[in-house]
Amino acid sequence: MRTSKGVEWALHTLLNLDMLGGGPVGSGRLAQAHALPASYLSKQLQRLVRAGLLTSVPGARGGFRLARPLTDITLRDVVEAIEGDTQLFQCGEIRCRGSIGEQSPPPTGTCAVESAMQRADHAWREALQAQSLAGIREELDGTPHIGKVVRAVLG
Amino acid sequence: MRTSKGVEWALHTLLNLDMLGGGPVGSGRLAQAHALPASYLSKQLQRLVRAGLLTSVPGARGGFRLARPLTDITLRDVVEAIEGDTQLFQCGEIRCRGSIGEQSPPPTGTCAVESAMQRADHAWREALQAQSLAGIREELDGTPHIGKVVRAVLG
DNA sequence: GGCTTACTACTCGGATACTGCTTGTCCGAGTTCAGGGGG
DNA sequence: CCCCCTGAACTCGGACAAGCAGTATCCGAGTAGTAAGCC
Numbered sequence: 001m002r003t004s005k006g007v008e009w010a011l012h013t014l015l016n017l018d019m020l021g022g023g024p025v026g027s028g029r030l031a032q033a034h035a036l037p038a039s040y041l042s043k044q045l046q047r048l049v050r051a052g053l054l055t056s057v058p059g060a061r062g063g064f065r066l067a068r069p070l071t072d073i074t075l076r077d078v079v080e081a082i083e084g085d086t087q088l089f090q091c092g093e094i095r096c097r098g099s100i101g102e103q104s105p106p107p108t109g110t111c112a113v114e115s116a117m118q119r120a121d122h123a124w125r126e127a128l129q130a131q132s133l134a135g136i137r138e139e140l141d142g143t144p145h146i147g148k149v150v151r152a153v154l155g
Numbered sequence: 156m157r158t159s160k161g162v163e164w165a166l167h168t169l170l171n172l173d174m175l176g177g178g179p180v181g182s183g184r185l186a187q188a189h190a191l192p193a194s195y196l197s198k199q200l201q202r203l204v205r206a207g208l209l210t211s212v213p214g215a216r217g218g219f220r221l222a223r224p225l226t227d228i229t230l231r232d233v234v235e236a237i238e239g240d241t242q243l244f245q246c247g248e249i250r251c252r253g254s255i256g257e258q259s260p261p262p263t264g265t266c267a268v269e270s271a272m273q274r275a276d277h278a279w280r281e282a283l284q285a286q287s288l289a290g291i292r293e294e295l296d297g298t299p300h301i302g303k304v305v306r307a308v309l310g
Numbered sequence: 311g312g313c314t315t316a317c318t319a320c321t322c323g324g325a326t327a328c329t330g331c332t333t334g335t336c337c338g339a340g341t342t343c344a345g346g347g348g349g
Numbered sequence: 350c351c352c353c354c355t356g357a358a359c360t361c362g363g364a365c366a367a368g369c370a371g372t373a374t375c376c377g378a379g380t381a382g383t384a385a386g387c388c
Contacts, residue, residue, distance in 0.1 A: 001156060001157065001158055001159065001238050001243070001371095002156065002241060002242070002243055002244070002245050003156055003243055003244050003245075003272075004156065004288060004331095004332065004333085005332085005333080006332090006333090007244065007272075008244070008246065008249060008268065009249065011268045011269060012249060012250065016255070016266075024360095026239045026359080026360065026361085027360085027361075028359095028360090032253060032254055033253050033254055033255045034249040034250070034252055034253035034255060034256065035249070035252040035253035035254075035256070035337080036249065036253070037186060037333080037334060039335055039336080040333065040334050041333070042360095042361070042362080043334090043362090043363090045334095045361095046361080049361095056340095056360090056361060056362090057341090057360080057361085058339090058340060058341055058361050058362085059340060059341025059342050059343095059359075059360055060328060060340095060341060060342040060343065060357095060358060060359040061339095061341090061343075061358060061359075061360080062341070062359080062360045062361065063360070063361085064361090065379085067245055069176075072353065074319080075271060075272065075275065083156050086156075086157060087157070088156070088157055088158055088279075089157070089158050089162065089163070090158075090365080091163065092159050092160060092163055094163060094164065094167060094189040094190070094191065095167065095189070097189055097190040098186075098187060098188050098189035098190035099187055099188055099190075099308045100171070100188045100189060100304055100305060100308050101189065101190070103304050104300065104304050104305065105300070107298075108178065108298075112291045112294035112295050113163065113166045113167060113170075113291060115294075116230060116286050116290070116291050116294075117158075117162075117230065119282055120201070120230065120282035120283045120286070121279075121378060122244075122280055122282075123278045123279055123281070123282035124275055124276075124278055124279035124282070126278070127274055127275035127277075127278035127279070131271050131274065135271075135275070136267045136268060136271050139267035139270075139271075140267050141261075141264065141320075143262070145259065145260070146259065149258045149259050150255060151254055152258065153254045153255055153258060156332095159370095159371060159372085160371085160372080161371090161372090179321090181320080181321060181322085182321085182322075183320095183321090187337080192372080192373060192374080194373070194374055194375075195372065195373050195374080197321095197322070197323080198323090198324090198372095198373090200322090201322080201323065201324085204322095209354060211321090211322060211323090212380095213321060213322050213323085213378090213379060213380060213381095214320075214321055214322080214379060214380025214381050214382095215318095215319060215320040215321060215379095215380060215381045215382065216320075216321080216380090216382075217320080217321045217322065217379095217381085218321070218322085219322090278336085299357075
């Protein structure tokens with residue numbers, strides 16, 4: 001179990017877009033920046049558009065641009081945009097099946113196992129939500145040449 | 156992205172084994188309890204054995220039994236036994252590839268994106284570790300007929 | 311009658327197929343820009 | 350000289366394959382119990 005590569009790609013791409021600042025950048029150029037498959041990256045960026053993190057500009061000279069500043073984008077936003085908001089642990093309600101399930105009265109309330117796993121899931125999402133991309137950008141600015149390279153390559 | 160079904164199966168099976176208390180129980184009977192594929196459940200239980208959560212008894216009248224009390228088994232133990240201890244987010248170091256990577260000096264230290272995701276990963280594992288199976292067992296004991304059913308079916 | 315021994319039934323454990331999702335690729339609809347022609 | 354029209358190039362967006370991890374299954378090695386045979 002691991003997050004899809006799209007999460008990593010989306011995060012770096014969002015950071016790159018912020019360093020550029022201005023107009024829309026095509027998926028091809030964004031992909032070239034990190035040697036990613038362009039078409040597949042485009043697919044991931046479409047999800048960010050649907051989630052409201054990016055806006056897409058169609059046509060020639062089109063591309064993607066940030067829909068809002070990095071301070072308003074959390075890791076949780078990105079992860080859920082790519083992966084969906086389904087729980088890490090999905091209860092199959094096996095407690096209701098098999099010989100035990102048949103001989104037990106229909107359960108009332110949530111499965112204890114499920115609720116325990118949900119607590120951990122909640123902690124994960126809280127930790128993701130507590131970190132904005134702006135904070136990560138600040139860490140990167142500890143090595144300021146990065147921004148210069150990005151602008152030289154993509155600008 | 157979601158945890159494999161094996162996690163759910165393992166958790167319920169461990170709880171059932173504790174309610175029985177005594178001797179080893181075969182994977183077939185444990186599977187029948189929740190209408191699970193017996194052979195595949197056995198595969199998951201083997202992982203719990205390797206992780207030291209269960210002990211297996213070979214031969215006729217053999218089976219699986221708890222290697223230690225539920226108070227000493229946390230959700231994290233079970234999840235990592237089944238899923239492995241790999242991080243939810245695995246950094247592909249794409250920052251070192253592509254035109255940006257080539258034109259940047261070799262990075263020093265951990266990728267900022269990776270360390271941010273690791274913080275969330277850590278929060279998840281902490282929340283898992285904070286919950287023992289004994290606690291879940293207590294929640295289940297709110298509906299005490301469960302133990303009776305388990306003993307009737309498996310005992 | 312008691313002990314030994316061969317047999318059977320049952321268990322775990324790993325090697326072997328199948329399925330669904332992640333990953334990767336391709337082509338079409340739509341838009342912008344440029345250039346040429348006409349007023 | 351300025352405006353309009355046509356064409357081409359480039360973009361996103363969704364439809365179409367390939368690869369791999371998760372899922373499921375089967376068979377062999379090994380052990381406990383049993384029953385028969387022998388002393």
